[in-house]
Amino acid sequence: MVALDGDYFRALETPRMAALAPNLIAAAFPLMKLMPARYILDRAVADGAFEARMRIVETTSGTFGMALALLSAARGYRLTLVSASSLVDAKYKARLDGLGAQMIITEDHAGDGDQLARLQRLDDIRRAEPNCFWPRQYDNPGNALAYARLAEQLVQTVGEIDCLVGCVGSGGSLCGTAMFLRAVFPHLIVIAVDTHRSILFGQPAGKRLLRGLGNSILPGNLRHDLIDEVHWVGGYPAFSEARRLLREHGIFQGPTSAAAALVGRWAASTRPGARIAVIMPDEGHRYAETVFDDAWLGALPGWPCSPPSEPREVTIVESGSEADWMRFIWARRSLDRIVDDEVKNEGRFR
Numbered sequence: 244m245v246a247l248d249g250d251y252f253r254a255l256e257t258p259r260m261a262a263l264a265p266n267l268i269a270a271a272f273p274l275m276k277l278m279p280a281r282y283i284l285d286r287a288v289a290d291g292a293f294e295a296r297m298r299i300v301e302t303t304s305g306t307f308g309m310a311l312a313l314l315s316a317a318r319g320y321r322l323t324l325v326s327a328s329s330l331v332d333a334k335y336k337a338r339l340d341g342l343g344a345q346m347i348i349t350e351d352h353a354g355d356g357d358q359l360a361r362l363q364r365l366d367d368i369r370r371a372e373p374n375c376f377w378p379r380q381y382d383n384p385g386n387a388l389a390y391a392r393l394a395e396q397l398v399q400t401v402g403e404i405d406c407l408v409g410c411v412g413s414g415g416s417l418c419g420t421a422m423f424l425r426a427v428f429p430h431l432i433v434i435a436v437d438t439h440r441s442i443l444f445g446q447p448a449g450k451r452l453l454r455g456l457g458n459s460i461l462p463g464n465l466r467h468d469l470i471d472e473v474h475w476v477g478g479y480p481a482f483s484e485a486r487r488l489l490r491e492h493g494i495f496q497g498p499t500s501a502a503a504a505l506v507g508r509w510a511a512s513t514r515p516g517a518r519i520a521v522i523m524p525d526e527g528h529r530y531a532e533t534v535f536d537d538a539w540l541g542a543l544p545g546w547p548c549s550p551p552s553e554p555r556e557v558t559i560v561e562s563g564s565e566a567d568w569m570r571f572i573w574a575r576r577s578l579d580r581i582v583d584d585e586v587k588n589e590g591r592f593r
């Protein structure tokens with residue numbers, strides 16, 4: 244089958260490059276996840292793993308689901324998305340409904356997105372309809388491989404890059420881009436941006452205010468051995484930075500983009516000789532009634548709070564509050580190695 248959607252969607256998956264400082268470039272995507280979604284589907288068609296008559300199933304509450312829904316509408320695929328009640332707002336659901344995607348929403352009493360319950364539900368669907376295609380963005384290597392294009396775009400724009408900053412949810416965007424960039428720039432420093440109560444870099448799981456990055460399960464696409472330092476950014480500094488980006492740069496991106504920008508700005512000011520690139524995954528429209536709404540923000544306990552100007556350095560992995568921003572030197576270690584080191588140092592894994 245010939246995909247006819249190429250030109251129409253190309254703009255959504257092409258980043259606009261914005262200089263946030265003399266040594267800091269931001270790759271700001273309208274919808275970054277279109278790139279891995281398209282790559283995974285096209286590879287699956289080419290490999291014979293997916294045919295147009297099969298149903299696509301995936302668990303997502305965010306931009307990967309939206310990307311699959313856009314492609315499915317354009318190509319006539321059937322799509323079922325499993326999401327959690329705490330993560331789906333009415334407008335997002337209405338847009339997916341309009342795109343013809345079937346939504347299954349699991350009850351999520353703890354409010355942490357309950358990824359395990361969603362995967363259980365997805366298993367049930369696959370058992371009832373075995374001939375489904377599951378893109379598996381968390382573990383499918385195609386998710387990371389799709390970012391060869393971003394690495395190429397960054398090199399074309401900046402030339403040599405010394406430091407890459409990006410959020411981690413599935414790990415695809417940061418680890419994929421880092422893998423390609425480090426092949427040409429071996430000295431590349433990779434900075435991962437996570438949030439408190441995400442297990443990706445060893446914090447215990449819990450309810451998170453900042454969504455889209457972070458995870459309650461460990462995805463195969465996260466390669467800890469590529470990561471030099473980790474920053475945990477709480478919801479509050481991310482929301483403040485999203486507003487600042489709009490006010491001072493006219494850049495309307497979502498709060499995960501803002502968390503990455505905050506860390507990128509700090510990295511640019513502390514490493515003035517380095518050329519730094521930051522990945523911004525999506526636009527601000529989905530957050531117009533939350534992060535960009537004064538009443539919504541004003542109702543948050545402890546808001547307003549001025550964002551820290553620099554991260555708090557931590558030497559053991561610990562939980563922070565939504566107002567916190569913490570930095571930890573990961574040094575390309577495995578998660579197991581961090582746990583071992585912390586046991587030796589009498590940290591939280593004791």
Ligand SMILES: Cc1ncc(COP(=O)(O)O)c(C=O)c1O
Pocket residue numbers: 276305306307410411412413414415416417454455456497499500524525
């Ligand atoms: C808005 C947003 N930011 C960041 C991320 C994290 O990107 P990745 O899954 O490539 O690690 C996601 C992932 O879905 C996202 O939707």
